[in-house]
Amino acid sequence: MLDFTLCKSAGSLAPRLGRLSLAGRKTINTPDFLGNTSRGAVPHISQDNYRSRTTLGGVYVALEDFVEKHPQKIPPILQFPGASPLRRFIALPNDALLVLGARRSPPTQTPMSNTNSSLAIQTSVGFKQITSEYYGSATRKLEPDIVVALADIPFGQTPVGSKRKDKMSDRTENWVRDIIAKRDSLDKSEQKWAIFAPFLPIDRDLQSWYLEHLVDEMKDKIQGIAVCDAFLMDDLPEDLAHLPRLSFHAPKSPQEILRQVSLGMDLFTIPFVNEATDAGIALDFEFPPLSSSPTDAPPETQTSGRKSLGIDMWTSSHSTSLTPLSTGCPCYACTNHYRAYIQHLLNAKEMLGWVLIQLHNHSVLSSFFASIRASIERGTFESDIAAFEAFYEPKLPEKTGQGPRVRGYQYGAEEHGKGGRKNEKGFRRGLGAAEGEEEKVKVYAAHGQQPNKNPGVQDVIDDEAITGLVDVEGVEKVEDLKFEDDERKA
Incomplete structure (x- = not known):
């Protein structure tokens, strides 16, 4: 069964070190992050590169990536034969931790509403609802290591009234009980999964009944907490403080990661790493900053007196640069290729360009978390945060170039009802011999x-x-x- 050991902690609302282990899987030293997948794969990273070019200890997979809208059609993933079908279907290594949830991180707002017995999701071809029983049966079939119980959260609907918040608490409690009951009904020969119970993004008073039942009746049946709002962590009952915490409060920058770690967060799903890669931005930060001043950084990475968190690889100054993305970075991209080559790949719309940037970005993030753990161990975490915030810009650079083709789930629900192309044509009209005259390519x-x-x-x-x-x-x-x-x- 899943085991979580606190190695160093100064309280429930303080940075802490932990070790998450499961038989047959890599041991994950926390704080750390999971690979955030799309259709079961980390974007731009093939399964062989996942094994040989990353240090990820596990991935987060969303069921809605594989569910069909047609009510009578069984998704192929649920027809896959043999043991551990989800792991084999997505070609995930046997030693990688597999975490299953209902919705992506971050989820897309759905025009359909949740009900007392069902959750609205976005499939590859539209929106539908799945029942708690369906989710439990799918989990039983797919055999993940960890399953995140369903949570009734009206994403994108603001403001949320008090009556609606009461429903959130009641429905989530029932759905947690359902997934526990489904696991308890498994035969001895079937693989049992660990359950992470949601901690809702509402005040403690509005979910007090649910939290009391978690502590009194389900504390021994759950193995972790899925946190939807990190800034409400002080409302988490002390009796649940020993459990690992998985954040679904998507950080927008490394500074937000540090703030969540300072509140005692253990595991993360980090969407901005994929967003940066799609934008052609190579992450470039270290914790704590080694230079004494931002002015020691190259001029192209400085803005407003502070160093940028990333390098925009669409900038023309990189077209002849024979330097790696980051000096001293041990990733495959930095040890084998120059910036000029990577920019050429982006301009040529070669997917290898985004692959190399994604490998680099995951390497930077892995080093970032390793440094966070070392800082907590030294006892210098608070001062290191202050130095980091003073040295780097508070947010990532804006996108300036055209990224790869955008997938449907990267649009809000309102965008799906609009006509027209979501991606530009691969070939465009160009200027002819006369100025302003267009000729067809x-x-x-x-x-x-x-x-x-x-x-x-x-x-x-x-x-x-x-x-x-x-x-x-x-x-x-x-x-x-x-x-x-x-x-x-x-």
Whole structure:
């Protein structure tokens, strides 16, 4: 079973060191972070690179990534045979901790509302509701190491009235009981998962009944707490302080991570690392800062007298730079490639560019957490935070370049009802010989696709389509074929 040991703690609302262990899985020294996945994979990092190029101890996976909207259609993930189907389906290493939740981190606002027995989620093709029983059955089938119990949180709906908050508490308590009952019903031969109970983002008075029941009736049946609002940690009962805390209060910057660690947070899901990578921003910070002054940093990384938290790789100054993303960084990108090459990849829309930045960003974050643990061990954490906040900008740089294709769940619910393209076309119109005159860019496909001679007709002809439709005897290559449209134009 999951074991969490507090190695150093000065109280329930103070930075602490811990060790999270489970038989057959990597031991995770806390504070630390989990890989935040999309469709079961850390964005831009393939499974082989996950094994060889990262130090992640585990990942967080959302069930809504795999659920279908069609009510009579069983998702492929739930039809996958054998033991540990979710782990094998996403090719996760056997020693990585697998945490399952219902919704992504951060979740997308849904136009559907939760009910007393169901939670609204976003599937790959629309929104639907899943019942607590469905969630329990899916967990039983998928066999994660840790499951986060359902929480009734109306994301994006503000303000939330007091009656609605009462419902949040009552529904969440019932759903925690449901997942506990489902685990208790497992046979001895089935894998039992650890349960993290939600700590809701409402005042303690409004969830006091739920918290009392957690302490009095379910304390021995849960193995952790899923915290939705880190700044309400002082409302967490002392009887639950020994449990590991997983934060779903998504930090926007390293400074916010430090504030949550100072309140006693143990594990994190950190969406901004993926957002920075998509924006072409290479993280560049260390804790505590080694330089005595921000002016010691390169000029391009300084803004308003403080050093930037990241490097915008779309900036033209990197086009001829023969330096790594970060000097001294041990990641694969920094030890094998220069900034000029990575910027070239971004400009060419080569996905390898984002892969290298993502590997670098995860390495920076791993080093950041290792330094946090060392700082807590030394007893200098508070002074190190002050030095970090004085040295670095309070937020990450703004996105300036075009990122990779945006996935549907990266838009709010209101965006899904709008028409038009969510991503720009891969090929655009360019300026012709005369200023302001546009000419259409001719794009030829790899298999003999013909240029569109008639704007009203789309010619999509490849080698296999040509064979059997025309007499190809004596023709050595596709380019030698003559088409009727070509002859008319000539």
